[in-house]
Amino acid sequence: MNLQDDFIRLVNDNRGILYKICRMYGDTDPDRQDLFQEIVIQLWRSYPSFRGESKFSTWLYRIALNTAISDLRKQRRHITTVDPDNLPTQLQDIQYNTEKEEQLQSLYAAINRLTEVEKALTMLYLEDKSYAEMEDILGLPQNNLRVKMNRIKEKLRKMTKEAVYGVGNA
Incomplete structure (x- = not known):
């Protein structure tokens, strides 16, 4: 299994965590969708450095919560996303x-x-x-x-x- 396939599998297996974080920190469905995308981007950027010293879900929580909280601290409601090269596209959007x-x-x-x-x-x-x-x-x-x-x-x-x-x- 390659890096991208492994990443997609792990993120999809932990979608419930992402759903809860997006629901907790996003006020509207578009805010939640934007936050979900921003979290996935941050996870993808950080994934090559994941060493497996903690459970994947613990690492995912840390990245996702830091992303959500830092966004709130910037007092921005509209998240601007930048698509990094080769961002996995097989992840499904959250359905509420x-x-x-x-x-x-x-x-x-x-x-x-x-x-x-x-x-x-x-x-x-x-x-x-x-x-x-x-x-x-x-x-x-x-x-x-x-x-x-x-x-x-x-x-x-x-x-x-x-x-x-x-x-x-x-």
């Missing part, structure tokens, strides 16, 4: 299920009010990643991650109560 989108809308609305790092930590937590894996992906000490996660949970509880009962009636 509108029914599932509606079910997740309230959760994402609360999560969307979190900071970029809190969003990333929440997503990894919801993916049942261990704190050791989160440390590898985010580069933050496990104790710090545990404290942050407890604070995030409390923050989300309060936001959920406000959404259900209205501000001040909880």
Whole structure:
């Protein structure tokens, strides 16, 4: 199997991760599509240097989250993509299920009010990643991650109560 075929297989096997990151950090379908393309470009550029010292999914999370967060920090909503030479074209665009989108809308609305790092930590937590894996992906000490996660949970509880009962009636 050549480098490009291996890359396509691994990315397609981990599409769920990319879907969640794009959903978390993109406000509209076009934003999500653009972010997906930008992440794939960054993954492809970095793939030759992937040494396999961590799981591919851990490496993919790291690249994808860094791409999404750095884009937000630049305060740009329109992502300009540059097609590098030989970018694999066999990757399919993300298809969104509108029914599932509606079910997740309230959760994402609360999560969307979190900071970029809190969003990333929440997503990894919801993916049942261990704190050791989160440390590898985010580069933050496990104790710090545990404290942050407890604070995030409390923050989300309060936001959920406000959404259900209205501000001040909880």
